[in-house]
Amino acid sequence: MRISIQEAPFDLGQEADQFAAGRVDMGAIVTFTGVVRNSAKGDLAAMEIEHYPGMTEKAIEAIAQQAKDRWSLGDVMVIHRYGRLVPGDKIMMVATASPHRVDAFEAAEFLMDYLKSRAPFWKKEFAADGADWVAAKDEDEDALSRW
Amino acid sequence: MRISIQEAPFDLGQEADQFAAGRVDMGAIVTFTGVVRNSAKGDLAAMEIEHYPGMTEKAIEAIAQQAKDRWSLGDVMVIHRYGRLVPGDKIMMVATASPHRVDAFEAAEFLMDYLKSRAPFWKKEFAADGADWVAAKDEDEDALSRW
Amino acid sequence: MDVLYFAWVRERIGLPKERIETTAATVAELVEELKAREERYEAAFADLSALRVAVDQELTDFDAPLAGVREVAFFPPMTGG
């Protein structure tokens, strides 16, 4: 179980390859990668991600452990960046490996839903008309109720 | 939309990187990779995948088009191998890019469910006690009903 | 028309593809014609519920018409992915 909270960029391809390497017991590998999306107006200059060192790691470990308890998973990986990012930058990545595709998919979605609303990260967007903290969406909170 | 039916191995990391490259409009990238899993007894020597050249490409294009009609997708990729594979080999991969994570996940699951049961591939397993065609599972057919 | 066989259907019949001249109006009629030919066809087509059929590379069912068709393929349920 690899969990990394880091300021540095990560290499999607390399992470996916390393995660998948040498598995003969896991038929299904799912990755999710989050990318900084430009605003509808196309004027997002940057995003800053703040987090709560110490709590972040614990919260993500607890979420990953819940996923392992609930689905048949051979392995789980979570990478989440903090600091300054620009549109197109990769923010975060989760990966799951399972004997079965449904488990790999569901666990990855579960991890994403919980990371969105239960891991202590906050995003601030810097656009042409100023800087604003991203507001939590009701739909993200609602997404937790399906698990 | 990249669709490749190939005998040669593919590089998960390289494919994922190429698929994700340069997207500033897609916040969510999902990949699924299928791996040849050893048998419970650990005696799977090899698997042979047969397909129907001509129909395979058409069937996968139709499935991918359905996914694009149904979800907000910036891009879709499907790679599926045929020929002889051994445990640990990557059989196939799908990738989806969407502005939203739910679309990327659902479309990837839809693609997988349809590839399993509607694309003309057949697997034959070679184990210690002989060779056998893999039987289609009722659960795979049932999985289509959720879409 | 060309008739193609895949997976264990191909193995039972013993060839992947053959050219067949037929006046069968539907896939089901073609199957009856083939079954009447030889034991190996009879064996391959014994249980139609275990078979799928594609006409001109589109999945269809056994009452599909054959007028104007160039290619028919028989195979077991797919097991890709």
Add this chain to the structure above:
Amino acid sequence: MDVLYFAWVRERIGLPKERIETTAATVAELVEELKAREERYEAAFADLSALRVAVDQELTDFDAPLAGVREVAFFPPMTGG
């Protein structure tokens, strides 16, 4: 105990962390104490429904007890992922 602030809570209060000596029995009592201090705390804690709290790095709610606690953190709903 250490009290930490994140995101716009940190910005409104104007600092990320401070050491506070308190006899407050619960998080809610601590919040009342802070609000009574200065305008900027009053502004930050005006709408508790817009805030979340963690005690010793575990999410909890405002009636959580503070006995033996080393660290309390206030922040808006998380927006990770």
